[in-house]
Amino acid sequence: MTDADPQDLADRYIAQWVVPEATARRAAIEQLWAEEGTHFLQPPVEIREIATGLGFDRSALQARGIDAFETRVARSHEQFVKEAGLTFRSGNDAVRLHDMVKFSWQTVSTGTGEVVGGGLEILILDEHDRIKADYMFPGA
Template sequence: MPDIDPQDLADRYIAIWVEPDAELRRKAIQELWAEDGAHILQPPQEIREVAAKLGFDRPTLEAHGHGEIELRVTRSYADFVAPGEFTFRPAGDAVRLKDVIKFGWLMVPVGGGEPVGGGLDVLVLDRDGRIVEDYMFPGL
């Protein structure tokens, strides 16, 4: 596996979620994720509660492959970043253990101020250093 600086990878990962140019976003996704990579999201508590009432004890939302991951990132950008109120930034705490990188991220007001959200990501990398599994846990 290539020598990967975990904070550099976390910074590049977060940059995708705030990139306004769709073509640059697509290119970055293709560079960071393996072709068959997956983004697996543990939904916020309120969604998990609704799912539990419907009989789902462990709901997750999953995107597989570059196209689905791009759609997921694009929707997140449209909902949270494009309106101009918030942006995402890495928490600066990335660590690596073999082929796993863990880091926190924050959702902050564009004009500055305290974080209004955030979460934890755990990335599993392949031998080429590309993401094969991306586990996202939103919530502070």
């Protein structure tokens, strides 16, 4: 473990979601993530209810590895940033406890500046302070 600043890590994490250019986005992801890092997303309630109704007992979606996470970020950027005119920002409340960093984030309209959503992020870091597990809770 290093003494990496948790707020700096949170800010870089949020920034990767809004990088418009694919090569720069990939570079940002590679700097943050362990090669086999896993992103877990608690889906919205309606998706969890549909999954439960279909007999699924898991309530999390996941992307494992840098390539899968890059796809996740690219699609999120396309849908939320490019098409919906949204951006993301950190809640400036990042804290670190050993290998865990916790922070909140907000989804903001670029047109009005209005906060339209947000959530909670919990990152588990490896010995090089790269993300090995990311637990995302939208709406938290």
